[in-house]
Amino acid sequence: MKYIIAVIQPEKLDEVLDELTKNDVHLATVSNIMGRGVQKGIAEVYRSHKEAGSLLKKVKLELAVNDDFVDATIEAISKGAKTGAIGDGKIFVLNLEECVRIRTGEKGSGAIG
Amino acid sequence: MKYIIAVIQPEKLDEVLDELTKNDVHLATVSNIMGRGVQKGIAEVYRSHKEAGSLLKKVKLELAVNDDFVDATIEAISKGAKTGAIGDGKIFVLNLEECVRIRTGEKGSGAIG
């Protein structure tokens, strides 16, 4: 099992979720984060003072998936999030040792979906 | 050492924290997230337009624990968060390689608590 973390552009969230659904990855955890990346972003301006804009609004996705879903998941995210422009984001894959469904107490890969 | 991530219902946070305290797990990191799960949630309605409600408000807990606390932690979370209804949430266990207490520079399992 893997724990996949993806950081994407906020406006791409819907498309990414759609792509994931198409690939039968239905479960996800989504949160707002601020990212510092290569992208410099649209500088904000306040009373003619330009904000460095080094921290940009992004969305973070977390997905626990079974091993045979990893590639499909990465591809789905990439497909949904890619524009080819700087700031598209990254995907990180960590190893997931255990997964528990609280409702049933079920463990392991059966609990993921 | 393990890094435990749990996604639970927001209204269960207090109970989960209480259960954890009872099991001597005092330290935790809590954040707001949106979850897409099996649960469909209470559909929100705006001018008679029903929101799919596919993303629901949840709370995410992150806990770094020593190996001998893993089971107790999982049980404590389950106990505090379980209602038996869809949406109770999931627990994910990842391996934690290192832990540093910034204040003292202490490392390893001694730095966890």
Added chain:
Amino acid sequence: MKYIIAVIQPEKLDEVLDELTKNDVHLATVSNIMGRGVQKGIAEVYRSHKEAGSLLKKVKLELAVNDDFVDATIEAISKGAKTGAIGDGKIFVLNLEECVRIRTGEKGSGAIG
């Protein structure tokens, strides 16, 4: 590759990011979290009712780095975040198996920076 998670005091964020930059770690993901730690925090008071204040506002940093940057990263964070007082925070190091740059599809340690 490692996935480093650090929880620090919010007011230390700027200094930590500066230190990281000095050590050539430019990319980071930042989010607001609430932490329960040893620190008890400044108790908030509402109509003379003192809040236990058990959950304090903190900032979480997530950094994917190549192995040879791990020590420098930990040190940079520690340097920027340390005051010596309780509440300084913790750093957690997890193993990172894969990293994908969405824009290019690039994988592995080349995709991290």
Added chain:
Amino acid sequence: MLTISRRISVIVSLCLFSYIGLISETFSNETSLETINSGDTAFVLVCAALVLLMTPGLAFFYGGLVRKKNFLSVLIQCYIIIGIVTLQWVFIGYSFSFGSSELITGFIGGFDHFALKNVGMEAKGTIPHSAFMIFQGMFAIITPALIIGAFAERTRFSAMCIFMLLWTTLVYDPVCHWVWGGGFIGAMGALDFAGGTVVHINAGVAALAFALFVGKRKGYPDKISPPHNLPFAILGTGILWFGWFGFNAGSELAADGIAANAFVVTHVAAATAVIAWAILDWIINKKPTVLGVITGAVAGLVAITPASGFVNPMGAIIIGFGSSSICYFFVAYLKPKFGYDDSLDVFGVHGIGGIWGAIATGFLADEAIGGTAGSLAQTMIQIKSVIITIGYAFIMTYILLFIVNLFVKLRVTTEEELIGLDLSDHRESAYTVLE
């Protein structure tokens, strides 16, 4: 708790017996036949708008103090009360409160203004009758709205609606008639310029009864998170303060010296109470707090309300200072001892502050302002009017709650309470998380 309410009941029973004897001839306050004055009309209409604005202001004052998940429920309650009470007022409330004929002599008005019959553009004093009617209607709206602070975060919306309709008709309207509509409290010489008894004590006591009836919120007192958005509460306070000028100065129903004085003392009392609460906080909690400052402001505004047509600015300072001190003591020390859960301290601020203000009017009244000098005799009359109002409001509210609860449960289920009323009762969220 039970002992308290029992003791109160005993006192009130005694009163019930005595005030029945007190009911005397009522005066009609119809002085008409005068002509409409454009300055007074402009003033009263603008003041009516200001008083209406207080209800949204109150919604934010209260709403900022509850938890995120119950914010909308507080806001919608305020707006629905505007709707319910306005219709009630138009059809029957105005007639029950200010009808010149009386259903029960000295106790409640009759049906002569049913559906605003004979309430039109003709003069009543120096303003159109309909201006008087709508100005008074705004008071009828905010009074029940004040109560919602006591039962916030755990009360079923449908039950609340029914309760409010009944409460307005059977508690607000009679008490309003007693004091302002030609009823027996006014007749016994009690002073209440803008609603110490009618509005604040009435609502504060009803709030206490409601809090006792509906029980504590799950997790109270230690697991209730702090105010979710203090800035909204501060915004609400600013709007309330602004609107209160309409409330108190407008109660003169003319733009004259007394209105100016009412305006001044309202402001002075509120300012004094702000300072007083801040100082108490500073001494007791080491730091002056925002929540303290706005609570003080409201406490001062409440207490000056009955006095605003009768006291001078120095009297206002005493009333403001006293109100903050007494309410502070009550909210910070007594309430936790009693252990009931009046979520937003409606009784502690409006009830207690209103009682203080009504009584203080008795000894601080300045003859040069309103024609009545402060005296022991007047103070006794004030106390009598306060006790009668407390007793009636408490008992009637409790009875109404009991009856409503037979048909619709007042309290939501534990699950609904945990999820939050916004989602469970209204299918909405105050804020989105993403985007």
Added chain:
Amino acid sequence: MLTISRRISVIVSLCLFSYIGLISETFSNETSLETINSGDTAFVLVCAALVLLMTPGLAFFYGGLVRKKNFLSVLIQCYIIIGIVTLQWVFIGYSFSFGSSELITGFIGGFDHFALKNVGMEAKGTIPHSAFMIFQGMFAIITPALIIGAFAERTRFSAMCIFMLLWTTLVYDPVCHWVWGGGFIGAMGALDFAGGTVVHINAGVAALAFALFVGKRKGYPDKISPPHNLPFAILGTGILWFGWFGFNAGSELAADGIAANAFVVTHVAAATAVIAWAILDWIINKKPTVLGVITGAVAGLVAITPASGFVNPMGAIIIGFGSSSICYFFVAYLKPKFGYDDSLDVFGVHGIGGIWGAIATGFLADEAIGGTAGSLAQTMIQIKSVIITIGYAFIMTYILLFIVNLFVKLRVTTEEELIGLDLSDHRESAYTVLE
């Protein structure tokens, strides 16, 4: 969609022909030579301030309902419209609307008040001429501001600015002149006390044209997130309601019995509409919603606007109830069928509510209030004025949109729309995330 607009066009073409014949002698509403009355002046100035406040109120009403990333864009649009229209009004708008000479007889005023020439401290009725001018100016501001709700979240700021300048000059000013400035609609006896045709139908229909022209938001209807901050929308509603008293009662231009009646019916209609919408929500969606309650409030306020100087409180109840029912049906059932994206239902609430109110004035008018009794004949006149306004507003708006779009694209690029207008058009964010 095309069929609808085509059908409308046909109807309007017919009207265009007919009303050209209708244009009759115009009356000058200059009754001057009276003296200034301080009460009336105080009233109108305060009412003008109240009407100004409605535009920020509207900004929050609308802004709370859009997505976070477009919040500022809505707010800045409202403020920039205050700027643009004020200058336009001062230079030419007032003269086009209320000039005593006429460029085209019965259709538009002349240049006699260009740059406020001869608009000074002298009396116009019982108030200073400049007070009348600025009170009317506030109406000219809020009307275009109402439209922005229809094209929110996807329209280029620069294009919007140009459009608004043109629209005010070529749509608002003429229609205002027709109805209130001595033009042919007023002359044919149509009743519009405070702006059913001039303000609400005008803006509502322009909104429809704009929504059709600019197309749906990306993701509409299923991928548009819910209102990002309902409390702000509720705050805006409170401010609107408060300001609406100035709008309707102030339209009497004096503090008298009719102003008081207008105040009362405004409040009663809004309150009734709140209750009506809540009940419909309760029945149809199982729960009364906050968004429903505030939409109802606005629907009620819109519908009573033309009627407020003519109907009594019972008429107001019918108007309020009717407005919520009809708008509810339109917004919840018809709009989704038509499939156009009027983001915040400007047409559904202001257009439809305004039409209902304007027509209902015709049969609900009470002779005792405004001197005109409701009748079939009056209703036909009302309908005629409504149709003329709809036709003119729709066609002219569409033409203006077409022309503006030739020079500056009205719609932002898809990328800008996805990023959000705050960042792409203004380089700012409404809220910070950290700290």
Added chain:
Amino acid sequence: MLTISRRISVIVSLCLFSYIGLISETFSNETSLETINSGDTAFVLVCAALVLLMTPGLAFFYGGLVRKKNFLSVLIQCYIIIGIVTLQWVFIGYSFSFGSSELITGFIGGFDHFALKNVGMEAKGTIPHSAFMIFQGMFAIITPALIIGAFAERTRFSAMCIFMLLWTTLVYDPVCHWVWGGGFIGAMGALDFAGGTVVHINAGVAALAFALFVGKRKGYPDKISPPHNLPFAILGTGILWFGWFGFNAGSELAADGIAANAFVVTHVAAATAVIAWAILDWIINKKPTVLGVITGAVAGLVAITPASGFVNPMGAIIIGFGSSSICYFFVAYLKPKFGYDDSLDVFGVHGIGGIWGAIATGFLADEAIGGTAGSLAQTMIQIKSVIITIGYAFIMTYILLFIVNLFVKLRVTTEEELIGLDLSDHRESAYTVLE
């Protein structure tokens, strides 16, 4: 920086010598014996309420622009200033400002109205004396509140309270007396209708002195995050604009043609300034910004304040346009060069805008409006009054800061600044994160 303040001091020293010679006989502005007019009274009371509302409005205008962690500190400062200054005003401020006897001839009033002695319901002009007193009191409140924008995010609450009490007594009251209370600036013929010198220059210059004294915020200019909640700042602007009608039109103290003119020019200047700032932003920063629009609005309102009883709408357009241009240039170019940290540009907007407005009044005054025609001579008088005010305000503020700082440190510790004043000085947070 030092050089600037040194140079200013030199200029002022010169002035100090000269104006001592300037002090001439003072006029008592007690014209009484007239009767109270209900229209005027209604107007002034409502305007007083509007001016009070400006302080909460300002709290949100400022509060939205600071960082989350200091939001409450800004809000509480505004409210505590209401409390402090009200009490000061009641006891001594009104008497120092408007006392008919004088402690120092031409310079400050005496004790004859101590604790509001002889300030009652009797007529002063056409309104009750107490109405005049409270209207002026609202000006005394907002002036110090304006200053807090300069030292936000780093100043100790307790020290600020002491400073404000002193500043009001030793700076505001005398300057108010000079200009409006019968003092020497009024006597020399300077025009200041609603507070260009008394309010805006006074506060703006004090703000500059404070910013210089207390030093830059840690991290300024590059590490200060952007406005944490622009919508709140926009809300505050709306409230300010609304309240400003009371401020300027109310300063006529009657509901007449001049009040109407003041209302109109206030609105026109603000609208023009909105457009001007937006255009400058558009040209210079490529995009019109929300912060620019609201800054422009305030700049326009500030600059028209002294002129509002003297100029016509075309003059207002020039003043509004000039104010935005000059303030823009100052805030965007000069301030960064000087390098001091006036957190929210109080000097850059209120100081600079006020100076421009006060001087422009001298050459734009229209004889038909206020009886004085613009002229070089008048402009010189205006400049003289501006320089005197600048000098006095700067020097006295600096001295007061120095003295206060000896007893309580004005600046919080670095740790407290990093944590944020809400938590460190008030033990509260503006928003909760969870739930």
